[in-house]
Amino acid sequence: MLVNVPPGSESDTDDSVVEPAIDDLLERTANGDQAAFGELYDRLAPRVLGLIRRLVVDQAQSEEVAQEVFLEVWQSATRFDPNKGRAIGWIMTIAHGRAVDRIRASQASRERDVRIGIRDLPQEFDQVAESAEVTIEHRRVMGAMARLSESQREAVGLAYYGGLTQTEIADRLGIPLGTVKTRLRDGMIRLRDELGVTS
Structure with missing residues (x-):
């Protein structure tokens, strides 16, 4: 479960002060500094979870997604390019992408369950009427x-x-194939007419 940061901590301070510190923590994380990653996690967990929770809604799923986000941050910190933006923006982009992926996966799962549920519903029919029709x-x-x-x-x-x-x-009756085709064609036309089937 994600930790909660108490009021008055980093998450409530001015971003202009926070962002350089986050940039530094991510850079140190990229160099394998576990303590820096722990501090990065402590500082950003509430913010990341808050974003995910607004999108995913479900608390348990939101926490799972947040854990996936921080795992990805740890594994791919070396890919962050400070020349292209701030670390916090990069991390929040990962969080947003993961949240959207979870929403899509959940929706696809629900739709699949509905399709399977409908398919598995017993088909009600009147067996006597069905037998009579046949x-x-x-x-x-x-x-x-x-x-x-x-x-x-x-x-x-x-x-x-x-x-x-x-x-x-043709082999069974000992007649030419063309004759079989003609008999079948003429027979089917006659059957269609007799049964009142329109083509």
Whole structure:
């Protein structure tokens, strides 16, 4: 858990006095000075946590993100370039980026949970009505199939109920592939018409 800095400490003082001290602490941290890093942490932890907390809201997650920020500061202090700005700005930029990353990750996780939850909801349906619909549809198809010519019915049956390819049907029936294609095409057109299906 992050430490709290008491009132009247560095966090309440003028930034023009504080920033050079933070710059120095970060420079010493970059050289592996653990005591300087500890002081840097003590001085900036409340400010970093405050920024993160405003964005992330959740206290526990905010504290986790703040710890990640200071770990990154420790590991990458050598990359700070004082010619490009103040140390405090660099650290707060890291904090902001980490907070935004956490928000996005949390949102993505929530959306994924919602999608999975919806997918896993039991689908309510009337089993009797479902069975009746399937039976009625099967009878309609069988009635339409009965109105096909014998050769069309044979080709369509082998394709859709037997799962054979056009070439396999041609081999099975001993007829040219072109004939199979014609029978299937004509049979499907007739079926569509019989079932009242519009293309």
